[in-house]
Amino acid sequence: MYVGRINYDAVTAYLNGYDYACGGALLNGLRQWLTDTNQVGQNLMWSAQVAQVVFPAGRLTEPRSEDEHRHAVAGLFTLLEEFFQHLADRDDATPKTG
Template sequence: MDTAGRIADVMRRPGAYEIRTLEQAIAFFGGFDAATGFDLLRGFREWLSRHGGDGPNLTWAYQVSRVVAGQVSPDAGEEARIAEFFRLVRMFLAAAE
């Protein structure tokens, strides 16, 4: 499976990859990014800072946590938080194409 196919599969079935929390999703994508030589999410940190993050000098993982917290009700649960993170990743990847 190619990178795009694997990402789509992870986002479609996060539980199959043992992703149950936002933190696990962030860690998974951090590892996936490392496995691609940090090409997958190159520029994500800067993109997030332009789309509601706290600034380009902060890690993308921290910015994701802040953006998700601002977009998803605390009562919504982990599935909603993970879905919002995946939405951000999809938007970034679409913009990067």
């Protein structure tokens, strides 16, 4: 994925657009998984939930520094990898009929 400069907002916008193009299939269940596994506010968008996990001390002031954007993006991809692994594990545990 190419988004130019590393910017958390640009990366999350890209992922939202990709998810929309996939009919919501890419990130389906992410908000609930974040709520269940990280005890973040269920009334938040997934991008705000990720920010809560990555920056547990509280909301950052704007504008964010380049280091904060890099840290947020790295944390986002770590959480996405965990989420996709959760989905794969769940699918592997589902009995196959045939």
